[in-house]
Amino acid sequence: MSDPARSIDLSLDLPLDKFHEECGVFAIYGHSEATNLTYLGLYALQHRGQESAGIATSDSREIRCFKSMGHVADIFTPERIASLPGDLAIGHTRYSTAGDTVLMNAQPFSVACNKGQIAVAHNGNITNAGELRRELEREGSIFQASSDTEVILHLIARSRERTLAGALREAMLQLEGAFSLVLLARDCVIVARDPRGFRPLAFGRMPSGEGGTAYVFASETCAFDLINADYVGDVQPGEMVSVGPDGLQRERYAPEVPHAQCVFEHVYFSRPDSIVFGRAVQESRENLGRLLARESAVEADVVVPVPDSGVAAAIGYAAESGIPFRQALIRNHYVGRTFIEPSQAIRDFGVKLKLNPVRHLLEGKRVVLVDDSIVRGTTSRKIVRMVRNAGAREVHVRISCPPTVSPCFYGVDTPREAELIASNHSVEQIREFLEADSLAYLSIEALRHAVADDRGQYCYACYTRDYPTDLVHLEELVAAKGRRR
């Protein structure tokens, strides 16, 4: 019989699958293999959202869309891909940061309206979506889902502008918060970023297969690498790019405001092989680790990352400190949300399902345990215990960003403030909770330095409580946080 207290502490109600927050978007114009390339692009962006995925394509006559719950590779079978013909496509992979977790909220959203058939998908969180939705509903709009993306479609449909680009421009000027969006019409693709540029959106080119040029857009450049596209640069904050029969047009649709690119993309979200906001993620992460070693040195025998999130920072920490890097925690990559507990009697796996220590690397050692962040502290505590139970003599936890004190309202899946351990505990109290010998976080100055933020172009709100936009409907946003996780 399992002890109830233990089963609460070690139960599977844990963030076991860490890589399911946020969203990834992809778009392509002018390639005969558009659907296959979108599938591959989404496959490379799978880490940005693992709950649902969808592709909408156009063969210049009709837009077709398929979306489903699950992983990209399971959803898009060869038959399914063959049923989506076209030279233009957009795709989306999603973890819900707004809206409930149901298929109805999966993207792209596709509708037929007075602007023709359109499909849209976006990454980010529109902070005035609730208010806009209430206004639209008062005026007769009917919503099918609870996702904020649908609001964009309604605004486009209601716009008096005659062109689609004009209607989208008008819609976007009413939105607040974060959005990197991709839109498909029968004969064009339009993409845009919010004026602060919270979420990334890269811009690339590749041969079309028929001697011309195809244009591609993706949340991260790792999607371009897989399909052999060249990274040209980023869609700029406040910029809209349209590609259609008349070629490519870039337009600034909103007045210039200070930029607020999400620093957490570099700390945790993005893949290290991506270039995000024009900067190599791996380089940022190694810098984080190096600076962490300079700020918070400790005498130790091994530097051990929490895989995969702590690996790049641990490499930097080891290089700077001269302490050997050892992969003493091994991750099982096949742990999914669908894991079925075999029986109550043996259900107390907790974090052991996902990580297993390499005992002989830890026995008798003074260990520097490096991870990117602490959210609630519960997983970190189990990992510290695991390392100690495997024989470590000392466990020194080093975190490659400052304490996470406030929730994100721009598309990162953080819990409410009260659940963030650093919002109401000192570093020493957190150390005690983790049962670590020492604990240190990176300073905000070092974080700025690591991402080369010389013009103040990043958002650090989760570390500073200093939100770059007016959060007029804060209570609503906080309530929505409570409904997630």
Ligand code: AMP
């Ligand atoms: P915990 O100790 O329970 O706070 O979990 C810490 C772990 O959560 C670290 O390994 C982080 O990489 C990971 N993490 C950080 N931010 C997020 C997020 N938004 N969603 C899921 N996992 C995250």
